[in-house]
Amino acid sequence: MRYQERIYIQNENGAVRNKDILNVNMSSDICVFDSPLFYLSGASKLDCTGSTSGTSYIITGDTETIPLGFNFTANTNSFVNTNAKFKFGIYKYTPIFSGFSTTPVYMSPLIDYSAFSATNITTQNVVGNNLSLDGEYLVKAFYQFGSCTDFLNRIGKTFDTSNNIGGTEYGIYNNDLDYYFIALKQAETPIFITSSSNATPFNQLTQRVLPVVDKQTVVPVPSNIVGDFVLTLNGLVLAKDLDYITSGSVVTLSGETFSDDILTVIYTSGGGNNLVSDVIDVNISITSGATDGEGANLIYYNTTTSKYEIYTSVTPLGTNGNILVMVNGASLASGIDYYQSTTKPKRIILEGDILIGDIITIIYFPVINVVNALDTNTPIITWSIPTAPELINGYFSLEVSSANTFSSFYYSAATDYVIGNTYYTLGFTASGTVGTQFYYRVKNEKNYTTICGDNVNTTAYSEIIPVVIQSNSINSY
Numbered sequence: 001m002r003y004q005e006r007i008y009i010q011n012e013n014g015a016v017r018n019k020d021i022l023n024v025n026m027s028s029d030i031c032v033f034d035s036p037l038f039y040l041s042g043a044s045k046l047d048c049t050g051s052t053s054g055t056s057y058i059i060t061g062d063t064e065t066i067p068l069g070f071n072f073t074a075n076t077n078s079f080v081n082t083n084a085k086f087k088f089g090i091y092k093y094t095p096i097f098s099g100f101s102t103t104p105v106y107m108s109p110l111i112d113y114s115a116f117s118a119t120n121i122t123t124q125n126v127v128g129n130n131l132s133l134d135g136e137y138l139v140k141a142f143y144q145f146g147s148c149t150d151f152l153n154r155i156g157k158t159f160d161t162s163n164n165i166g167g168t169e170y171g172i173y174n175n176d177l178d179y180y181f182i183a184l185k186q187a188e189t190p191i192f193i194t195s196s197s198n199a200t201p202f203n204q205l206t207q208r209v210l211p212v213v214d215k216q217t218v219v220p221v222p223s224n225i226v227g228d229f230v231l232t233l234n235g236l237v238l239a240k241d242l243d244y245i246t247s248g249s250v251v252t253l254s255g256e257t258f259s260d261d262i263l264t265v266i267y268t269s270g271g272g273n274n275l276v277s278d279v280i281d282v283n284i285s286i287t288s289g290a291t292d293g294e295g296a297n298l299i300y301y302n303t304t305t306s307k308y309e310i311y312t313s314v315t316p317l318g319t320n321g322n323i324l325v326m327v328n329g330a331s332l333a334s335g336i337d338y339y340q341s342t343t344k345p346k347r348i349i350l351e352g353d354i355l356i357g358d359i360i361t362i363i364y365f366p367v368i369n370v371v372n373a374l375d376t377n378t379p380i381i382t383w384s385i386p387t388a389p390e391l392i393n394g395y396f397s398l399e400v401s402s403a404n405t406f407s408s409f410y411y412s413a414a415t416d417y418v419i420g421n422t423y424y425t426l427g428f429t430a431s432g433t434v435g436t437q438f439y440y441r442v443k444n445e446k447n448y449t450t451i452c453g454d455n456v457n458t459t460a461y462s463e464i465i466p467v468v469i470q471s472n473s474i475n476s477y
Contacts, residue, residue: 033082033145033159034075041069043139043179046170048452058458059128060186066128068139072120079113084145086111089162090126091172093136093451099171100138105131107162110144134184134391134448138173140165170451182448182456190383190396190442190462192315192368193423205275207266212257219257221265223249226470227274227372229267230363233257236329239279239359248434248470274372278313280360294347299354308350314371314465315345316364323348324363370440373470380427383442383462389417394446398426404439404464436469 044054057066068088078084089104106126116122131137142162167174210219221229231238231251238244244253257263268275280298286308287294288301300309316323323340325332325348332338332350341347348362370379381398400411411428418424430438442462447455 033084033143034078035141035143035161036072036076036078036084036086037074038070038072038141040139040179041071042067043181045175046138046173046178046180046451054450054452055181056456057128057181057183058186059133059183062127062129064128065125066131066181066183067123067125069121069123070141072116076113076117076120078143078145079117082145082147084113084143086113086122086141086143087162088124088139088141090131091138091140092132093138093170097171100167100173102165102172105137128183128185131183132390134393134446136180136182136451139179139181140172140174141177182450184446184448184456184458185387187394187444187446187458187460188385188387189460190385190424190444192381192383192442192462192465194367194369194382205266206269207264210263210265212259212261212263214259215256217253217256219251219253219263221246221249221251222267222269224269225249225265225267225373226375227268228277228363229265229275230277230324232262232264232266233329234262237326237331237361237363238329239281239361240277241279242281242359274366274369276312276314276316276364276366276372278362280310280362282354282356282358282360285356286354292344299360305349308352308354309341310348310350310354310360310362312346312348312362312364314366314368314463316340317367318365322364325350326361326363327354328359329361368465370467371465372468374430374467374474375471377430377474378427379430379467380425381440381442382423382425384423385444386422388420388422390419391448392417392419393448394444396424396426397443397445398428398440399443400428400438400440402438404466406439406441410438430467430469431475432469433475434469434472438467439464440467441465 042055046054070086070088079086087108087110089108090106091100091102092105093100108124111122111124142160144158144160147157147159165172167178169175173180206222208222210221212219228240231240231244233243238253240246242254244251246252266275278298282299286299286301287297288303291302291304294300294309294311298311298313300311301307302309310325312323323334325334325338337352338348338350341349354360370381383396394417395414396417397412397414399406399409401407401409413426413428415424415426428440430436441464444460444462446458448457449455
């Protein structure tokens, strides 16, 4: 980069016409600024001849950063000779114009050479969410320095190379000087919300005593029960699938009753948010580890907090007092014996110990209303994501299977992103007889096509929701 002083008239009277013979100095000082040279880790050159477009980042959190490491390899004396400071700008690709915008989405502060002169390396961490994700980005380096000519240096003249932005490709890309990367926000997890399907009045709880006689094992229950129910014997909660099994409107107990037993059933009958009853049979060693290391385990010992944790199968509606926990049939006190996590709604933290052989029952209303019992053959599934798409670069798939492994699909359908929209809906048709089991989930898949035509994908799945046909009436015509 070359800078030259202006040519000045060398006469004490100045330029006065017809008064003086002017003595003009036809030379001036020339200043050449040799830009420091560097290579950049954390980005690459924009080269479409390779197997991939370039360096890619999938941003998973609001504070996750992109590390850009500037390693200066030559002309570093320019920092000292001109008191130069370094900065860089990041410019986003605009597909509609097939070029990078000249307005930066991020401009770093000035960085003094003294901050990295010992190693000639400076790493700058740029918060991904500051870049207006998703997209492709250029990194351009700039310098602010003092003039190296005598006169301009005396008056404190400085230059800023960011005033001149140019390139030979894609508007402003210079392959010799600039670097390139791709940054996408991780596909967000779809969150189920209540829909108009499978829902009438909410949270209608009914309790009924079921009369029994000596040696009775088969007990009829009300035919209008929707979803799971709570079965108690003499005040103790029985565990579903361990102490009893159900088939339609009949309960089969694992043991015989006596005539003076009090058997009660608590249930919902109006649809809406059906009760969910989760049973955890502690029959193997309990997995332990640090916070959030539970994986797919429904019971976990947190070594960070020295607490036992249990997990619901689906996300509960509400907090603490809306969740009932029983151990071996005895009810625990909400807020004292257990409480719900503030960071993971499905995590219940226990104050006491859990032993091998314990049976834990969790009763709650779920957030989603299409769960457990189906009272319609055309359920509508509704979900949301926290951040509305800015591009139509993805889609949601509703996947329905007869197994929770989703090795094959009973039904699937897709809907594209809608710019600015966070709520989406799809439905499916359920067919079968009483006891037919289905599972459903929603997949969020983002697809970004780069300048070079490559695809960068990121996927997230919702929680898995079980549903079962509880009445053959859904097949009515």
